[in-house]
Amino acid sequence: MIYLYLYFEYFKIGLFAIGGGLATIPFLQELIQKYGWVTSQELVDMIAISESTPGPIGVNMATYVGFQTAGIGGAVIATLGLVTPSVIVIVIIAHYFMRFAEEPLVKAGFYGLRPAVTGLIAAAGFEVARVSLFNLQEYLDTRKILDIFDLKAIVLFGILMFVTNKYKKHPIIYLIAAGVVGVIFKFG
Template identity: 60%
Template sequence: MIYITLFLEFFKIGLFSIGGGLVSLPFLYDLVDKYGWITSQDLLDMIAIAESTPGPIGINAATFMGYKTAGILGGAIASLGMAAPSLIIIAIIVHYFMKFNENPLVRAGFDGIRPAVVGLIAAAGFQVAKISLFNFDLYKTTKDFSQLIDLKALVLFAVMLYGINRFKKHPIVYIAIAGFVGIIFKF
């Protein structure tokens, strides 16, 4: 039963994640809340790993969550569920695109999808910032406002943002630096 649930949940995510892996993040947060297969911290770690490894974020996330939930087969089924809608839709589009690519309604549909994609990416960015820069759970238990902001994370974010704008290096450089700093702070 878990395999069917994994496939169907990731099929839905793959079906409605138009615009790439970052768009799938709000759906993944919903899965964390709905099933508890992984924790929010696991999801945040998974996002960091998926961003720094080759391959689409959505597939990496599906593989990770499926593996954590139901082992190797779970990872494969979740990945298949995530990829299946795209494969089906692309096969249909390729078949009919040449007939309808100049149709004004088709063009208008694609124009309408763009703002929705931007909104989903912004929502995902907000969720990542909320978890990585702020300690809402700690604040709720202590009611101490000084515990709300994770100063180390905020300083690292500010330094990385400055470095990105000032030095214009390849993103992998900043990912490696942030990973190294994270390891140092952890130990």
């Protein structure tokens, strides 16, 4: 029975949470009140873990809540519930999009959308930069202007910008290399 509830509740979240992982949080809070599957403190931990581990944040959180509620079966069921509406909705849209992509109206819409989406992605990158290259909290504590910059991180960033543009290796290689550098030089 718990599987059915998990699937149904996550189907609802997948259907109504528009705009990605963090948009699912208000729905999760509602779930907590309704079923008491996880505590508020657990939810805070889950968000932190989901943001710092690989994979889409919304999927990570669904897996997490599902696992805490009903073990591995629950993790699978909750995650499938979350993505079922996506598959249905996107398949319908994709079907029509491919047919109408060349329509002037659609082209005009995407003419406006493309730069805006590029801006959205830049903002997402900026958000990661804010937490990984800068150290606002330390500056607020010490009030020394140099403390704003996480020097080790900024040096690595500079090297990576140079190397990624000179050698077009697979992005995964750079991610792993940066992880190793992070461990050796004790980043974070």
